[in-house]
Amino acid sequence: MSVFSGMSRPMKAAGVALVGVAIIAAVIGGISALSGGNGSNEAGPSGTATQPGTSGGTSAPPATSSTATPPSTSTPASPTPPVSTTPAPGQPTPGQPGQPGQPGDQQAGNKWVTVRVFNNSTIKGLADRAAEDFRGGGWTINEVSNYSQGVIPTTTAFYRPGTDEEAAAKQLAQEFGIKAEPRFPGIESASPGVIVIVTKEYQSGHKGS
Incomplete structure (x- = not known):
């Protein structure tokens, strides 16, 4: 009904x-x-609930630069090798006697100058004895004879000033305790080389150090 x-x-x-x-x-x-009233729980595009102030999807991680700075590959500077003070084989050792620029070398170099020995005394064979003394000191003797052109006061090594003979004569005189002087007029034009005129006061033997 x-x-x-x-x-x-x-x-x-x-x-x-x-x-x-x-x-x-x-x-x-x-x-x-x-409808759910105020819509605070509305579903986002993916079907998940979103909170106020957030986007509907999953937040993407912050963007990072695609270009990474490579680690430094600079090679540290190699340490400077120590400087060797040892000369190479065959090279002179600085400061060693007899090397160029050293006093010993200068003295040895003077002995290439030839020496001639003359007897100006009545002592037979005095020039020969003096020549043997000089040879024993490393000097080169190329003549032994007599000098009869005058009387020489004392045993002397004569040289031509400004030539190698000067240094050689002074060195020889120092080694054997004799004098060294420039050539006098009677022997100025004689052959090159130190001229030693030996007199009676000459004492045989190596006088110098």
């Missing part, structure tokens, strides 16, 4: 209208309940 049975037509129409209103209200209420 219908709920509208026994009602007049106007009442039936009013009842139907009320029922329709109630249905509409119920539908609206159901939709509101399903």
Whole structure:
């Protein structure tokens, strides 16, 4: 039996209208309940809930520079090798006697100058003895003879000034305790070399150091 049975037509129409209103209200209420009210839990594009102030998706990691600075590959400077003070084989050792520029070398170099020995005394063989002494000291003797052109006061090594003979004569005189003087007029034009004129006071033997 219908709920509208026994009602007049106007009442039936009013009842139907009320029922329709109630249905509409119920539908609206159901939709509101399903919508979740203020929308704070609305699903994002991926179907996950999002919080206020955040984007719908998973946050991407911060961008980093694609160009990484390579570690330094510079090679540390090699230490400077110590300077060797030892001369190479065959090279002179600085400061060694007899090397160029050293006094010993200068003295040895003077002995290449030839020496001639003359006897100016009555002592036979005095020039030969003097020549042997000079040879024993490393000097080169190329003549032994007599000098009879005058009397020489004392045993002397004569030289031409400004030549190698000067240094050689002075060195020989120092070694054997005799004098060294420039050539005098009687022997100025004689052959090159130191001229030693030996007199009677000459003592055989190596006099110098």
